[in-house]
Amino acid sequence: MNSTASEHAALVAAVAERRDRQSFTVLFDFYAPRLNGYFARLGCDRALAEELTQDVMITLWRKAELFDPQKSSLATWLYRIARNRRIDMLRRDRLDTVEADDFLMEIPDEATPDVNAGIDQQAREEILREAMQSLPEEHKALVLMAFYEGLSHSEIAARTGVPLGTVKSRIRLSFTKLRRALEAGGVVEAT
Numbered sequence: 001m002n003s004t005a006s007e008h009a010a011l012v013a014a015v016a017e018r019r020d021r022q023s024f025t026v027l028f029d030f031y032a033p034r035l036n037g038y039f040a041r042l043g044c045d046r047a048l049a050e051e052l053t054q055d056v057m058i059t060l061w062r063k064a065e066l067f068d069p070q071k072s073s074l075a076t077w078l079y080r081i082a083r084n085r086r087i088d089m090l091r092r093d094r095l096d097t098v099e100a101d102d103f104l105m106e107i108p109d110e111a112t113p114d115v116n117a118g119i120d121q122q123a124r125e126e127i128l129r130e131a132m133q134s135l136p137e138e139h140k141a142l143v144l145m146a147f148y149e150g151l152s153h154s155e156i157a158a159r160t161g162v163p164l165g166t167v168k169s170r171i172r173l174s175f176t177k178l179r180r181a182l183e184a185g186g187v188v189e190a191t
Contacts, residue, residue: 035056141160142174
């Protein structure tokens with residue numbers, strides 16, 4: 001089937017409005033092989049490429065109403081989701097594969113543990129914890145989604161319904177407040 005962007009937009013609208021399985025199947029058959037190839041070109045093994053492709057297509061099914069044909073083509077939207085999913089996967093893998101012994105291997109034999117560094121870290125964590133508590137709830141929630149869940153600003157906006165610009169400015173304001181708290185506590189140098 002030689003599909004056009006307008007036909008794809010109509011199919012997505014059918015998925016968004018009526019959860020039309022036939023429209024989704026047409027989109028799946030068209031985009032899944034292309035996304036799978038994209039992930040393979042990025043170096044993903046076959047199983048991972050298929051898993052990420054499924055994830056992107058599930059996102060299309062669940063969030064079809066977020067697609068706006070006035071802003072981008074469906075292909076652009078899906079490849080952006082694909083890129084973000086791969087980045088999220090790389091972040092998770094990087095955190096999952098770090099072993100405690102890896103840090104020990106980096107310490108030279110003659111190095112002695114710096115007791116003050118441990119105290120500084122505890123102070124930093126306590127100041128940061130208090131500063132986080134002082135943030136407005138809507139700001140705190142966005143910071144937590146960004147850094148503990150690893151969501152992009154766009155994903156946070158989609159999940160919360162908060163405009164993207166608002167998400168960005170709230171996170172930026174929160175960082176400024178957190179940095180000032182660390183500076184006031186003498187944990188980091190003022191810039």
